[in-house]
Amino acid sequence: MGPGVEGENALWSGEELDLDAYLARIGYVIERDGELAPDLRTLTALHRAHIRAVPFENVDVLLGRPVPLDLKSLQVKLVERRRGGYCYEQNSLFAAVLERIGFAVAGRGARNRSRGTALPPVTHALLVVTIDGEQWLADVGFGWQGPLEPVPLRDGARVEQSGWTFGIATEDEGIQVLRFLRPQGWTDLYAFSPQTIYPGDFAVMNHYSSSHPQSRFLGQVVAQRPGTQVRRALVRERLSTLRTDGQSEERIVPAAELIETLRAEFGIELDEEERAGLGRMHPVGA
Template identity: 50%
Template sequence: MSEFPFSGDKLDLDAYLGRIGLGRAGGPDPGTLRMIHRAHLAAFPFENLEILLGRPVLLDIKALQEKLVDRRRGGYCFEHNLLLAAVLERLGFAVWGLAARVSRDDGGVAPVTHMALGVHAGGQDWLCDVGFGGDGLLDPLPLRPAGPVPQDGRSFAVETRRHGVRVLRTLRPEGWSDLYAIGPERRLPVDYAVMNHYTSTHAGSPFVSRLLVQRTEEGVRRSLVGRALKVTRSDGSREQRDVGGGELREVLRSQFLIELDDADAETLVRVCSVVT
């Protein structure tokens, strides 16, 4: 297997660090891992705009750099975590891919379509995930039974279940609930190409039927699902309102740091009036 299965050798590391607001990065230790994890989340939004605009979601490192770093856009789990994996490889971390089954509110079984990362640092393995959106981790979490671990007003835990499955859980007002179940197998980029095809094209995927935009930073989490804009702060306060088509472009810019050109903005407003 290549020394850089996630193409870290092809990454423009300086451009990435500049994009997330870091002049430099330290060695492969837990402090550096936590710093990059937080900075990535604050800089890059979670979003599915390319799908709604009728364009393919490309996962090669050149395309990821061009979209997220150069064009200052965001993406969803495969884009975020594949880019982060390349960064961590380049910095000397031991990193491997994980795949997870996201829990459904209705109790049904979802396909395995979520990507996360395992990373070794400081003598232990960590769960890293900058691509889950508004309910996800702010910091890396020990990849072993642990919890509750507080993170910026929320609590998370990892629980081990049958057949080597590990479940990421979060504490909500009504009690603990599962976010996703991680299988024991280590994954490679080719596996995510198959998952990405389903997620970006299948009629049953939530990413093809409505607008999903989220951004996580310390103290505040923002989400735009369909027309509903929600801002939740770590002190428990919350704001929510509907976003009209005429203000969508400005909301994407001011709340999620997404700049669209005139053509894409017009297309997105038209598509969202149909699918949301």
């Protein structure tokens, strides 16, 4: 189903990917959705399908489990078990998919700007895909504020995606910024340099996010999903909803509703051990 990748060029282990299983996981049917090729149509279709099917979540981190990034582990968790994951997991898997099909794909490391004016470390991992000499930002792992489709990586670019608008700005030192248009104006999501990073760099960033005391993924459940009409985020006990018309709402999710909320709102199916563990850690009583 697409050219394989061999030798030193296979940075993301694309040759080990079970592509058929991945396509089934994201609901991509070649006869209906088109043959796979290293072109923009394929990249856009896969990006949208992945976003729709695979939720952003941190359950393993919250339960104190390791978060391996090798392709075999990612396929077991995100494909076979139909779970979600955070940026390193999702974008590592997506990079393997793109590499397997024949895309030129590279990693980038970004600073999250979506939480105010603080200067956080570089902890977000995204992808840049080059097609016919043009670079596209591809990111299936940023959560509820992330793009649904690739974004052209050029200064001043502005794209509308199912009612949501994203843009690219360039700052000093070649820093590129992904921006999100809200009713109150543009807001920065994250900023990154043009320097390529590699799977080993993803592993270092993953270690920080999964174990450092200051990581926001420790001690609270995080589940997010960007949608075409509605975007949802559960952080700790607070469930936030954002719509394309700018309307937003929040509600508190008590412990008795946590597991069903994760299933119904985010498509996260947990086993008995995981359900019990989250029930003990959720901060809001029944």
